[in-house]
Amino acid sequence: MTDASQGTSSGLAAAPPTPRPAPPPPTTPAVAPTAASAVPSHALPANQLFDQLARIEDKCSRIEDKYARSEALLSRVEDKVENAANRMNESARQSDLAALRTEMRGLAERTRRLPGTGALVLTAVITAILTVVLMVAVQRLNLDRLLPQRATIGTTAQ
Template identity: 70%
Template sequence: MSAVPAQVPPAAAPAAQPVALPTQVADQLARIEDKASRIEDKYARSEALLARVEDRVEAAGARMNEAARQSDLAALRNEVRAIAERTRRLPGAGALIVTALVTAVLTVALTLVAQRLNLQGLIPLR
């Protein structure tokens, strides 16, 4: 008898079956995942730290601007105070009115005296 080999149907592509990894490789992958997790944690902490530093720098900049404005205001106050001290020493309106009245009265009195004493030459003619 002749043996006829039975036809074997073509095998379908094997489905993705979980492959058992050797324990040494599984341990190494677990260590890599742990390290990656720690690196992610460090990155998150660094990001948070940088955000806090950025906030502090912005706050310090705001304080510096405020201090600069305060020093400008202080300088302006000093200038206004110096001008006020100078103007306080000036004569007031009352003193100016009294001076004007005294000057007018003296001018009239001296003009009358010059006319009475016949000192017309002292008064210039126009």
């Protein structure tokens, strides 16, 4: 994987490796093919290996930079989403409070129309007086027989 043809995001381009001059041809043609076949054909000089390692390190650093930028962007997005959620919760809370206030106003209106303590006491006194007057009238007019008879304890009413 060579990175010589790709540009970098930071604008810095890696220097392409300088070509090495070709080694002189071997003097003994009969021995050279066997010696060349023993050495791997993909072996690179140490200088080219260092250049390739430098390009790999440069690419790794660019990837790390991109990762850091992506992480910062995601952090900002997370903060914005959290702020939006807080605003939505606050507006929902405000609408809940408004609905609660309306409900409390309706409840207060209904309870204001109920009779007060004075009216309830007056009704109780009038009821007690009328009950006493009616009981006295029943006894004076000898209307006791209209009242149901009490059953005595231990006997059954027939």
